[in-house]
Amino acid sequence: MRANYKMQRLYVTDDLKQGSRADTGPEAVNYLANVLRMKDGDEILVFNGRDGEWRAALRFESKKKLYLEPIELTRKQPVTPDLIYCFAPLKQGRLDYLVQKAVEMGAGILQPVITQHTQVARIGIERIESNAIEAAEQCGVLAIPTTREPLKLEKLLDDWDPARRLIFCDEGHDTHNPLSLLQSLPKTPLGVLIGPEGGFSDQERQKLRSLPFVTAIPLGQRILRADTAAVAALALIQATIGDW
Template sequence: MRANYRMQRLHVEADLSSQQGFEATSEQFNYLANVLRLEDGAEILVFNGRDGEWRATLRFPTRKRILITPAEETRPQPADSDLHFLFAPLKVGRMDYLVQKAVEMGAGVLQPVMTQHVQGKIGSVERLQANVVEAAEQCGILAIPQVREPLKLKDLLERWPADRRIIYCDEDSATQNPLPALQSIRERSLALLVGPEGGFSEEERQLLRGLAFVTAIPLGPRILRADTAAVAALAVVQAAIGDWN
């Protein structure tokens, strides 16, 4: 069932069930009352990442409080996405874009990976998680992806489960078409690894190429920025062997 894009959506922490109201936080009050200028009796959609999506009614018991009361479930909670997105941090503005697009493209776990040529850094995982929630609110996603603490590439690979295949974007691939490599993959548990703006080092490429659970793919004949490459790779993986197929 597709999302209703005509109604405002709000992520909440409270459990959701019919007629069980809860009070908006101060941030939610400011957003609903002062930014959106909603009034008593207005309806919105609420979700918490656990209990599906609900149509809810706003009540203003006082001028400084909003009571949110779920009325009916509009969409059931889907299963969490099993696609892990592994990415080298970018500079702040471009990393915000990268995280938002990963959410929209169906990533279930976001794992920052520190590589030798990485140019960005993770200042706050909580900030990235808030960015994830905002993207989910805007694009109708109900299952909230998890943002994990950054790991060095070598440490990540040393503890990686061999039954989850890593697909990584290799700009030095001898071919231009990613489909043959993707269509040869039989595992259902997948992760996509996108490197930094400076690309992987030769040492990192050799490390990745030597692992049986890693598959390299090209991304066509053009040089792509890291954030563009991430969107292109997510799209081709989802279309070829992911949840678009």
């Protein structure tokens, strides 16, 4: 069964199965009824990150209240991606973009990391979760990544499972070609670490390079913004040693 990208997709929190009903919030009702002008009996695709994707009918109880009636399973729930995506938070607009692209490219866990050069003082976990859901709705993803509470880089590294390879993008790397480095890595669970706008400090880079489970890769000779570097790194890793 393949995704039908022509149908509207909506994330819900209720269980999805034959004979059940999934309630929607007022924002979803307004969007479906007033923006898309959908009527009672019209169908959309719904998912909750647990029960796969379902074709569901809109059932209006009033002009401002409706529920969704699951009709048919269109896609089974896939295994949640095992990639841990660690990133230094950016300002809101660029962080939104970074999170959306991470979801599209197979991140299973979103882990904010506080580094010495991180400039964002307050991290909105709910906003990250909302952007992850929106990205999943738009691009056909069924598994919603888990968003973890922020950790300082030192704590992240101290608690890291050494059986999981951590790849970090090192702007100070002495080569410009990451492919040979990635292709030489053994097949193990992966994590990716993207630094802040100002890059990692010398102390942080030395710490990372000293750890046996860490692999540093370059992203070429161009200087990339942090959100651009995030997309470039995920594309390289997924295409070379990822789950594609």
